[in-house]
Amino acid sequence: MVRKITVIFLTLGMISGSFACRPKSSSMDGKAVENKEVQIPVFNADSAYQFTANQLFFGPRVPNTEAHRNCGAYIAEELRRFGAKVIEQGAILYTYNNVALPAKNIIGSFQPENKNRVLLCAHWDSRPFADHDPNEAYHHTPIDGANDSAGACGILLEIARQIQQQQPLIGIDLIFFDAEDWGAPTFDHHASDGWCLGSEYWAKNPHVANYQARYGILMDMASATNAQFYKEKTSMYYAKNVVDKVWEAAQAAGYGSYFINKEGGYVQDDHIPVNEIRRIPCIDIIQYDPTTETGFGAYWHTMSDNLDAVGAETLKAVGQTLLQVIYREK
Numbered sequence: 001m002v003r004k005i006t007v008i009f010l011t012l013g014m015i016s017g018s019f020a021c022r023p024k025s026s027s028m029d030g031k032a033v034e035n036k037e038v039q040i041p042v043f044n045a046d047s048a049y050q051f052t053a054n055q056l057f058f059g060p061r062v063p064n065t066e067a068h069r070n071c072g073a074y075i076a077e078e079l080r081r082f083g084a085k086v087i088e089q090g091a092i093l094y095t096y097n098n099v100a101l102p103a104k105n106i107i108g109s110f111q112p113e114n115k116n117r118v119l120l121c122a123h124w125d126s127r128p129f130a131d132h133d134p135n136e137a138y139h140h141t142p143i144d145g146a147n148d149s150a151g152a153c154g155i156l157l158e159i160a161r162q163i164q165q166q167q168p169l170i171g172i173d174l175i176f177f178d179a180e181d182w183g184a185p186t187f188d189h190h191a192s193d194g195w196c197l198g199s200e201y202w203a204k205n206p207h208v209a210n211y212q213a214r215y216g217i218l219m220d221m222a223s224a225t226n227a228q229f230y231k232e233k234t235s236m237y238y239a240k241n242v243v244d245k246v247w248e249a250a251q252a253a254g255y256g257s258y259f260i261n262k263e264g265g266y267v268q269d270d271h272i273p274v275n276e277i278r279r280i281p282c283i284d285i286i287q288y289d290p291t292t293e294t295g296f297g298a299y300w301h302t303m304s305d306n307l308d309a310v311g312a313e314t315l316k317a318v319g320q321t322l323l324q325v326i327y328r329e330k
């Protein structure tokens, strides 16, 4: 009788042992198994949406304002809460018309000692002028910048939360660039350029001496309802293999309807200094709308770029795709 019971228990133990979702990183005798399999985590869109809304609660994140300072502190604090090593890189940067901006790039690093790294980034500042609003009365008014680019920052924070729960096999750097969106406005006819000041500063002065990564992925306007992403041309020029990797991951994750297998336009964005100054192949996941004159979403640099323009499904599509990419790296 005793013997029978023992046999039954052993059998049950073997069944549960073979079917339960045990990590494959340790074997029965305690020795590490060589080829570790990492599960791809499930991106939580509600969580990313909340991180997006939290940034907007501070008000427009325009450099030289309290909202900007408070939101910068919030992002750094969240990254620390999720176990990242955080570097807040401060610099005084000058706009196209010589306004001094106290800018802060915020870097959250996971496994900082790991030599194999991937960089994910977005800009956290918002534009001081709604210069594309249909109503000219708003052209000097700051925008919420929900899609430009609090949504992308919300995706980065959710990725940080996921990494804390389960580490990928590579090190990840999440960079929140400042001062991207103080480019010369349409109403200033003599001025030009002035975009991407924070990323340019970081590319010249990386947070770690001689910083390198296998590749970078920038998100900008990556959260609007029904957004579609076309293969941006500068990304194709510098990092076609990364574009292909990300578009294939989107297919594999079930979000191929968001990532269109066609080329879009050239965009002046934070991936340019990463490619041209830091020499890290970096792509831009950026909404392309073939129906607008600018190619950007109709909300772009208008008062309509608020939380109502953000879609949780788009956050999920982009966030899950990025998890698919980074958890497949060895």
Ligand code: AHN
Pocket: 148, 180, 181, 183, 195, 220, 267, 268, 269
């Ligand atoms: C230009 O308008 C030249 N580049 C767009 C960069 C940008 C602004 N991305 C978000 N806001």
Ligand code: ZN
Pocket: 127, 148, 181, 301
């Ligand atoms: Zn913008």
